[in-house]
Amino acid sequence: MNKLKWTGLVKSFFNLFLKSNCPLCQRPAAGDFCPYCSKQLQRCQLADPGRFWDSQQRVFVWGEYGGTLKRAIAALKYDGNPQLAKPLGGLLAEAWLSFPELAIDNLTVVPIPLHKEKLEDRGFNQAELLAESFCELTGLPLQRHGLERVKNTQALFSLTAKERQAEMENALSLGKDFRRRRPRDRVLLVDDIYTSGITVKSAIQILKQSGISVYGTVALATPNKGDRRPILRSV
Numbered sequence: 327m328n329k330l331k332w333t334g335l336v337k338s339f340f341n342l343f344l345k346s347n348c349p350l351c352q353r354p355a356a357g358d359f360c361p362y363c364s365k366q367l368q369r370c371q372l373a374d375p376g377r378f379w380d381s382q383q384r385v386f387v388w389g390e391y392g393g394t395l396k397r398a399i400a401a402l403k404y405d406g407n408p409q410l411a412k413p414l415g416g417l418l419a420e421a422w423l424s425f426p427e428l429a430i431d432n433l434t435v436v437p438i439p440l441h442k443e444k445l446e447d448r449g450f451n452q453a454e455l456l457a458e459s460f461c462e463l464t465g466l467p468l469q470r471h472g473l474e475r476v477k478n479t480q481a482l483f484s485l486t487a488k489e490r491q492a493e494m495e496n497a498l499s500l501g502k503d504f505r506r507r508r509p510r511d512r513v514l515l516v517d518d519i520y521t522s523g524i525t526v527k528s529a530i531q532i533l534k535q536s537g538i539s540v541y542g543t544v545a546l547a548t549p550n551k552g553d554r555r556p557i558l559r560s561v
């Protein structure tokens with residue numbers, strides 16, 4: 327056996343016993359995150375995830391966008407860790423299921439879509455992966471292409487409320503899944519970060535035009551404060 331082959335064998339043998347590193351701090355981790363980051367992540371969870379769920383915009387959010395949750399989302403989206411969608415989507419699903427008054431059956435889950443150019447760059451739609459994990463735990467059916475993003479919109483966070491509205495104009499359309507067949511039940515939208523609400527609002531409008539009603543939205547994180555709600559009021 328040549329040396330290279332032998333080294334390869336030894337390496338793969340040891341890899342069986344090596345734990346991977348935490349994607350957030352590079353410490354050894356048995357699970358998706360190290361124990362330290364898992365604990366820090368739990369601290370980002372909102373005490374009242376249903377605080378944005380009202381008659382205006384029915385949104386259920388797992389955590390506050392900051393600290394470890396913000397880093398976990400960045401690691402998922404930008405550092406090539408799509409596998410993190412599974413535990414993060416799981417957290418969202420667990421919280422959702424703990425509110426039986428909201429978590430009704432007969433919903434079809436639809437992720438907020440990415441434009442195909444962005445999808446090609448990133449290789450995946452994080453909202454879709456979160457939705458996949460969410461559906462695994464909740465048992466709700468997933469329609470990956472209920473919606474489609476036909477306009478490659480720029481990031482909305484730096485724009486004013488008026489500019490956001492203009493940017494999202496005609497950005498979404500009905501996706502191939504729903505063009506083929508309308509869902510029997512109401513739709514539950516899934517997104518990673520809920521900020522101004524303008525994307526969700528556009529999604530609701532597009533679906534409504536085709537006679538599809540939206541029950542609400544679940545999102546992993548929001549930078550909004552539920553008590554003062556300055557951003558929600560401006561849209």
Ligand SMILES: [Zn+2]
Binds near residue numbers: 353359360
């Ligand atoms: Zn860590």
